[in-house]
Amino acid sequence: MQSLFTAVNVTLTLSFLLYASWSDYKTREVSNLVWAIYGPIALFITLANLLLYDLALLPYFALSFGVTAIIALLLFYTGGFGGADSKALMCIALALPFSTEALFTPLLPNGVSPLSQIIFPITILSNSVLLAATTGIYLLLYNITWHKRSGRKMFEGTLHHEPLGKRLLTIITGYKTAISELKEKWHIYPMEDVEEDADNQLKRRLVILPRDEGRDEIVERLFKAVDSGKIGAHVWATPGLPMLIFITAGVIVSIFFGDIVWVIISSILG
Secondary structure, X not given: OHHHXXXXXXXXXXXXXXXXXXXXXXXXXXXXXXXXXXXXHHHHHHHHHHHHHOHHHHHHHHHHHHHHHHHHHHHHHOOOOOHHHHHHHHHHHHHOOOOOOOOOOOOOOOOOOHHHHHOHHHHHHHHHHHHHHHHHHHHHHHHHHHHHHHOOOOOOHHHHHXXXXXXXXXXXXXXXXXHHHHHHOOOXXXXXXXXXXXXXXXXXXXXXXXXXXXXXXXXXXXXXXXXXXXXXXXXXXXXXXXXXXXXXXHHHHHHHOOOHHHXXXXXXXX
16 A cells, blocks of 8 residues: 555656656746645545655655755755745655656666665755756767857857856856847757947857846847947857756656666775
8 A cells, every 4th residue: 555655656756847847848837736736635645655655764754855946945945946946846755755666666776775775855956956067068069069160269258257157157057149049949048148348349258047037138238239230149058957857857766766876886886
C-alpha cells in the first residue's frame, strides 16, 4: 500500500508539473491555482501514508520540507528561481519527500544517494540544474560556430571591456540575434543594454540576469541604437527557457535514474 501512495504522488506530481511547464513555456506564467491545488492534495496523501504506515518518518518529512523550502526561498530571493519554480519545488517536497526506490529502483548503479533517501527534492533540484546546464554546452558550440562562420566579433565595442566572467556566462546562456527578432518574440530576453555617457558616447553593457521588468525599455533602446547605426543589427539575447521544464525532467530522471551527482562522485571515488 505504501508503494501505491507513492505511485499516486508521482502521478500527481508529473501531471501538475507537465501542465505548469506547458503553461510557463507558452505564456511565461503559471496560475497560483496550480500550486494551491497540487500542494494540499500532495500533503494529504503523504500524511495519510506516514500516519497509516510509518509514523516514525514524520520528523524526517518535516526536515525534508523545511530544508527544501529554505533553499527554494533563497533561490527565489537571490534571483536564481522564479516564483513558480520555487512553489513547484516546495510542492514536490510535500509529494515526494523521500526517495521513490520502493516504487522503482533507479537504473544507474548507486543511483540512490544517502541524501535522496531523506531529502529527495534536493536530488531533483541537482538533476534539474545539471539538465539546464546542458543547454550551456549547446549554446557554447553554437556561438563558436556562429563566430567562425560569420567572421564577426562576439563582443563588439565596449562589450569587449566587460569582465571575463560576464562574457563567459553570456556565451553559455545566450546567443546573437537580430534586433527585429527580439522585438517580435516577447519570450526572448536581451542580454545587453546601451546608455550614453556625459560625452554622448554610446556604452554597451551585458545583462547577465534578464528580467521581465524593464525588458521592453531595453529592447527599445537597443532598437534605436541599431536604427541610428551606432551598433550592429545583432545583439546578445537569451531564450529564457522556463526552469519548470528542467524541474519536470529532473523529477523523471531522479525516479528512473537516480541522483546523477552522486553517481558521478561515486564513479570518481571508485
